[in-house]
Amino acid sequence: MYLQKNAYFCFRVKKGIIIVAYWLAAIFLTAIILTSLDYDIGHAIIMSLSFLPAAMALSFFLPKIERTKTRKERVLDTLFIILGVMTMTFFFIYLWQLLFVFVIDRSSGTRQDMPSMLWNPVFVAAILAILAYGHYRMVKWLDRKYPDDRPITFNYDYKKVSLNKGDILYIESRDSEVWIYARDGRQYRNRTGISQWEDVLGDGFVRIHRAFLVNRSDADLLSSEWVRIAGKELPVSRKHKDAVQRTFLK
Numbered sequence: 001m002y003l004q005k006n007a008y009f010c011f012r013v014k015k016g017i018i019i020v021a022y023w024l025a026a027i028f029l030t031a032i033i034l035t036s037l038d039y040d041i042g043h044a045i046i047m048s049l050s051f052l053p054a055a056m057a058l059s060f061f062l063p064k065i066e067r068t069k070t071r072k073e074r075v076l077d078t079l080f081i082i083l084g085v086m087t088m089t090f091f092f093i094y095l096w097q098l099l100f101v102f103v104i105d106r107s108s109g110t111r112q113d114m115p116s117m118l119w120n121p122v123f124v125a126a127i128l129a130i131l132a133y134g135h136y137r138m139v140k141w142l143d144r145k146y147p148d149d150r151p152i153t154f155n156y157d158y159k160k161v162s163l164n165k166g167d168i169l170y171i172e173s174r175d176s177e178v179w180i181y182a183r184d185g186r187q188y189r190n191r192t193g194i195s196q197w198e199d200v201l202g203d204g205f206v207r208i209h210r211a212f213l214v215n216r217s218d219a220d221l222l223s224s225e226w227v228r229i230a231g232k233e234l235p236v237s238r239k240h241k242d243a244v245q246r247t248f249l250k
């Protein structure tokens with residue numbers, strides 16, 4: 001048990017170092033872009049920090065949107081998130097510009113006006129999207145390279161239950177709750193959305209339907225429309241058909 005905990009701690013440290021290195025590199029690369037707007041490198045590095053909180057928020061909240069919601073609800077959630085991070089970014093841009101005008105520029109006896117490009121929402125959104133998507137892809141890669149082998153802990157009838165990922169066969173969404181089907185035949189009810197379960201369980205599990213998430217190692221693809229697991233046949237939706245076939249046939 002001690003060795004398992006120590007290995008998990010090492011993995012977490014490695015992940016943390018890589019993520020910090022990514023954001024440091026992202027700040028530097030953003031600063032390089034901003035030097036094209038007539039900022040010197042020092043000012044550009046400081047100004048690039050205004051993109052950091054919003055980019056991190058974007059990479060965290062967008063994957064949390066429930067895929068089981070209607071398209072209209074998903075679009076509205078996405079718009080609210082984008083509006084929020086854009087507002088946050090412009091606030092920090094304005095804040096840093098005030099810092100330049102009243103502190104840094106005044107002490108140096110010079111004045112640098114705000115480049116008009118920094119008020120361009122397309123330019124700002126493009127930088128945020130690149131930073132957030134890069135972080136999202138890197139986290140996916142880290143999850144594959146350093147898988148989290150700790151038991152999954154969740155609430156079931158006001159009790160804490162812990163299961164290893166390998167002991168979970170599949171997840172079924174039923175309206176406002178999900179059912180977790182374990183290898184020992186037990187079933188657990190939980191209110192965490194199936195999309196959040198998909199994020200927690202990671203690449204070893206495959207979403208085959210808005211209502212089903214299956215353990216890849218225990219499932220067999222019967223056809224383009226059906227998957228068998230634990231003696232049951234579960235439907236593959238049209239939306240997930242291509243991804244399911246690529247996963248099972250590779």
